[in-house]
Amino acid sequence: MFNLNSLIKQKYIFFVFVLFIFLIVLGYSATYNSIDPDFGWHLRTGQLMLERGVPKIDWYSYTMPSFPWIDHEWLTDVFIYKIYSFFGLTFLLLVFLSVFASAFIILIKRKLFFYFLLPIVLGFLASLGFLGIRPQLLTVFFVAALLAILNKFLQNPNTRLIYLCPILFLIWVNLHGGFLVGLLFIFLFLVLEIFKKTKLFNRAISLRFFSGQNFKIEEPKERPWYRDVKAKILSIILIASAAATFINPYGLRIYKEIFSSVGDSFLKAHINEWMPLFSTSSLLQSTFIILYLGIFLGLIIIFRKKIEFNNLVLSLIFLVFAILSQRNLLIFIILTVPIFSELLFHFRSEIITNEANRRMVKFIFGGFKKWIILSTILGLFAFGFCMHFISNAREKDHVLYSVAAVNFLKTLPLSENLLNEYGLGGYLIWKLPERKVFIDGRMPSWRENGQFVFGDYIKIMGAESGAEALLKKYNIKVAVLDKTVKDEAIKYFDYQAKPKTLFVKFLEKHSWVLKTIGVSPSKKNIYNLLIDSGWHNIYQDSAVIILEK
Numbered sequence: 001m002f003n004l005n006s007l008i009k010q011k012y013i014f015f016v017f018v019l020f021i022f023l024i025v026l027g028y029s030a031t032y033n034s035i036d037p038d039f040g041w042h043l044r045t046g047q048l049m050l051e052r053g054v055p056k057i058d059w060y061s062y063t064m065p066s067f068p069w070i071d072h073e074w075l076t077d078v079f080i081y082k083i084y085s086f087f088g089l090t091f092l093l094l095v096f097l098s099v100f101a102s103a104f105i106i107l108i109k110r111k112l113f114f115y116f117l118l119p120i121v122l123g124f125l126a127s128l129g130f131l132g133i134r135p136q137l138l139t140v141f142f143v144a145a146l147l148a149i150l151n152k153f154l155q156n157p158n159t160r161l162i163y164l165c166p167i168l169f170l171i172w173v174n175l176h177g178g179f180l181v182g183l184l185f186i187f188l189f190l191v192l193e194i195f196k197k198t199k200l201f202n203r204a205i206s207l208r209f210f211s212g213q214n215f216k217i218e219e220p221k222e223r224p225w226y227r228d229v230k231a232k233i234l235s236i237i238l239i240a241s242a243a244a245t246f247i248n249p250y251g252l253r254i255y256k257e258i259f260s261s262v263g264d265s266f267l268k269a270h271i272n273e274w275m276p277l278f279s280t281s282s283l284l285q286s287t288f289i290i291l292y293l294g295i296f297l298g299l300i301i302i303f304r305k306k307i308e309f310n311n312l313v314l315s316l317i318f319l320v321f322a323i324l325s326q327r328n329l330l331i332f333i334i335l336t337v338p339i340f341s342e343l344l345f346h347f348r349s350e351i352i353t354n355e356a357n358r359r360m361v362k363f364i365f366g367g368f369k370k371w372i373i374l375s376t377i378l379g380l381f382a383f384g385f386c387m388h389f390i391s392n393a394r395e396k397d398h399v400l401y402s403v404a405a406v407n408f409l410k411t412l413p414l415s416e417n418l419l420n421e422y423g424l425g426g427y428l429i430w431k432l433p434e435r436k437v438f439i440d441g442r443m444p445s446w447r448e449n450g451q452f453v454f455g456d457y458i459k460i461m462g463a464e465s466g467a468e469a470l471l472k473k474y475n476i477k478v479a480v481l482d483k484t485v486k487d488e489a490i491k492y493f494d495y496q497a498k499p500k501t502l503f504v505k506f507l508e509k510h511s512w513v514l515k516t517i518g519v520s521p522s523k524k525n526i527y528n529l530l531i532d533s534g535w536h537n538i539y540q541d542s543a544v545i546i547l548e549k
Contacts, residue, residue: 012110019117023101023124024094030128031093037423038441039080039133040430045071046081054249060429062417062436063453063474067446070250070257072177076135093133100127100137103144107338112345119340122295123333126288130273130330139178140330142168146182147335150189154310157229165237166244173245177258181331183242188317190234192310197231264445270458271444273327289329293319296336299343306346311339405480405544406431412548416477419526422457424480424544438474461485463529471533479530479547486545489527 041060048059054074058067071077083092104120131137146168153162165186172179248254261267268274278286297319304312315336322332402424409418409428414435420428425440444454456474460467530547539546 012113016105020101020105024097026124027097027131031132036132036134038426040426041440041442042077042080043084044429044433046077049074049078060437060440063438064446064448067448070253072254072257073135074249075174076138076176096133096137099141103141103334104337106144106148112341115341115344119337122292123337126292127330127333129285135176136178139176140334142172142182143331144334146185162233162237166240169241170244170247173248179245180258186234186238186241188314190231190238192313193231193234260445267444268325274325277323277326277329296340299347303343303346307339315339402427402544404541405539408539412478417475419476419479421482461526463524463526467529477549481545483543483545485525486527489525
């Protein structure tokens with residue numbers, strides 16, 4: 001017998017599968033030719049942990065060898081090493097992209113599938129600059145799974161899925177420190193549910209501003225035991241999930257590592273992914289982000305009363321988090337994709353039910369005009385896809401070209417302390433494990449006994465006051481720098497050699513003018529300092545330059 005429901009389900013699964021593959025291909029096109037700067041130390045750490053166990057102190061630097069290193073991604077590092085060893089780099093990248101794509105897929109509601117397409121594709125395009133072999137993508141997946149569970153629970157408090165949360169956090173805490181975001185989500189859901197039982201809430205919803213707002217308050221009076229059940233269960237789940245996070249090799253100390261990074265204002269001013277939104281994004285990347293935010297916020301303004309109060313509040317909170325630190329953008333996108341799709345549904349419903357709007361839409365999208373508009377939209381997406389692909393193919397990650405530089409470094413005595421670029425530290429740990437590095441991606445928040453290596457690194461690289469003294473302090477004999485550092489140093493030299501006009505002198509005195517319009521004036525850097533101090537070049541290729549004292 002013909003089964004219509006079975007056929008619809010099969011088509012739905014097929015469409016979801018096609019979308020899943022499309023997202024992976026899109027992600028691969030943007031990342032296949034690059035390696036995250038931290039990949040090297042993740043890989044090496046996974047290998048060494050199988051031999052030594054989890055690290056207790058720093059294994060790789062000569063600057064802070066006794067620092068109590070807490071590797072909150074220890075299990076992920078083991079998986080990275082094992083998958084890389086058996087299947088290679090490409091397969092490992094596809095695994096991480098699949099995990100990230102799955103975060104979008106598990107949020108889809110079958111009845112609203114086609115309304116999810118625009119938010120998912122646009123959100124994925126806005127995320128391309130953050131993709132790669134990065135443990136942070138695991139946190140995005142866990143956030144999506146947690147949100148699916150919490151939303152299911154709020155719709156039906158009798159669901160047993162909510163009791164899986166402690167198990168989810170037990171796995172999460174050993175894979176990535178982003179589990180703290182998950183606890184924050186449960187806490188916020190709990191606070192909002194408690195708030196709905198207060199007199200202040202009753203007064204608030206009586207205001208004209210909240211008239212017609214979707215609150216979804218369901219507390220049947222005929223069942224007194226049911227009252228406050230959501231808040232009670234969420235309280236238990238929050239406590240149990242928090243307790244589950246203690247089950248890791250470092251116990252409670254893992255929170256120290258996370259809070260030291262989250263609360264580090266210096267890190268937020270000097271590490272790209274911790275900086276405010278748009279501060280380091282490319283023009284193309286910013287365009288996709290603006291499109292996502294613009295359409296979403298525009299629909300929120302129009303249809304905010306149709307969105308459930310919890311989702312509205314959480315969206316605004318994490319929008320602020322994303323603006324303050326662009327690494328939170330992925331969390332914001334995953335949180336808002338279901339809300340975005342619901343807004344599109346309301347938008348279409350408004351058009352259908354309003355005769356004037358229907359006539360206007362028919363006029364705009366009727367006949368040949370609709371194909372022009374559709375072709376333009378698809379063309380823009382295709383253009384974005386191609387530009388990511390082309391730019392990624394042309395701008396190869398510099399570490400792929402550092403093999404010759406590493407071979408040259410092997411000829412230098414290990415006793416000579418090395419100053420390396422922050423982004424090269426992980427690669428050197430991977431390819432040259434016998435040599436200790438100055439700094440790498442694990443260390444930006446490390447402080448011990450008054451020593452702050454990342455702060456010293458910023459001063460040295462910027463040739464700031466006291467940089468020469470720091471070179472002597474660490475007894476640095478060799479410097480491995482990105483070639484762009486030399487290029488910028490030459491620009492500074494040329495800039496200094498040219499006569500200064502009154503306008504240029506004005507800009508030098510009032511540097512805030514240049515910062516306001518997004519222009520960075522040429523500045524003295526480490527290369528200028530080293531050359532002026534008598535250092536000389538001993539190696540150079542298209543990506544790396546090595547100097548010796």
